Every structure is written in C-alpha cells, then in structure tokens.
Amino acid sequence: MRIRKLFKFENAHIVRNCSSDRCKYSIHGHSYQIELILEAHRLDHGQMVYDFGLLKSSIKDIIDSFDHAICFWDKDDPDYINACKKFSARWISLPVSPSAEQFSRVVFFWAREILKQTQMQNGETDVKVYSVIAHETATGYAQCFEDDVDNAQMGALTLGDFEFSEQVKAEWHDPNMYDKLKKGEKFVNPTVVLQVD
Numbered sequence: 001m002r003i004r005k006l007f008k009f010e011n012a013h014i015v016r017n018c019s020s021d022r023c024k025y026s027i028h029g030h031s032y033q034i035e036l037i038l039e040a041h042r043l044d045h046g047q048m049v050y051d052f053g054l055l056k057s058s059i060k061d062i063i064d065s066f067d068h069a070i071c072f073w074d075k076d077d078p079d080y081i082n083a084c085k086k087f088s089a090r091w092i093s094l095p096v097s098p099s100a101e102q103f104s105r106v107v108f109f110w111a112r113e114i115l116k117q118t119q120m121q122n123g124e125t126d127v128k129v130y131s132v133i134a135h136e137t138a139t140g141y142a143q144c145f146e147d148d149v150d151n152a153q154m155g156a157l158t159l160g161d162f163e164f165s166e167q168v169k170a171e172w173h174d175p176n177m178y179d180k181l182k183k184g185e186k187f188v189n190p191t192v193v194l195q196v197d
C-alpha cells in the first residue's frame, strides 16, 4: 500500500554544466511540487500507512528549507557561493547540483533518514520512502527510487555534506533538528497531532 503527500516551495538556483543555456548561467526560480510516496505492507492502529499529520513536522520542515531560498552546489565558483550567502538570508549548500533529479534524491534521502530515526507511536512497523517526484515546472519532473539515492555515480549523499543558513534553521520547529539527525538522535512521534493545517 502506498500513500502520497504533496509539498510545495519556491526556490532559486543555477544548474551548472547542463545543456540548457538559460539554466546553467542565470539564476532562475521554480515553483516546485514534491510528491513524497511512502509504502508499508502493514497498517498502523489507525489503519493507515502513515498518518499524513505526522508528515507536518520534521519532514515538512526540512523540505520547506528550500522555500524562498537559493540553493547551490558546493563545488560552484566560491565567488558565486559567497554572493549567495551574502545576499540571501535563506540558502542551502548541497553536495550535488540542484537539478530536478537531485532535488528528488535529496528529499528522498532526508525523508529516509528522518523515518529511520523516528520512534513510532501508533503501530507503524515498516513504513518507508518508496519514491519522490520533484516537479520543477508544470511540464517536467524527476522521479527517484531507493537505488537512485544510493547510486554513487549520481553523487554521494551524506548528512554532513549539507549546510543550511541560520535563517533556514531558525524557521524550523526545532532549530536543532538537523544536528539531531546527524547525531543519530531519535525523533519521537507525537501520540496526538493537534494541528493539521
């Protein structure tokens, strides 16, 4: 059984070395839509794969890091990186170039790591990320599966290789969320989700 939750954000980037001229030399933005697809072979006590409300804390926060932010590949020109950091309060440094393909890998990777460290409270036993679809435009998307996340040719993804600006971190429900993730600390699910907007 699979469920799907949609997340949206506005983000700016340059994707170096691609074929599209406008894309590789000019900062431009997209209204992204991210489809997070979870799979389980058993239902929880609420007869759900995973309560949608539980996706509105750490997983939503980390995806929302991209919103109204500029993200850049950490191998880009240092002058460009410094300018991004100087003129945008919200930025994310990525170990991979910000193509739609890499957005789908990065979101899959983060969601997988958070779920792995989540202490479930309502009988969820084998819920995992099945796929992530990153819609970059109304006409183009990239879809990632688990073997893509772990494919070294596509670029290694490790938690320590991402960096978030102070403003991004300050807007999370828990500004220490990413440090907790890196340290392998547990994310304890609430027994009741009070706010569902």
Ligand SMILES: Nc1nc2c(c(=O)[nH]1)N=C([C@H](O)[C@H](O)COP(=O)(O)OP(=O)(O)OP(=O)(O)O)CN2
Residues within 6 Å of the ligand: 015, 018, 020, 023, 028, 098, 099, 100, 101, 136, 137, 139, 140
């Ligand atoms: N496989 C990929 N191809 C392209 C990516 C990408 O991430 N993965 N990204 C871009 C650019 O970011 C570009 O802005 C989007 O390209 P494109 O789909 O050509 O955008 P348009 O709005 O012009 O598309 P229309 O279908 O003409 O509306 C380029 N390629």
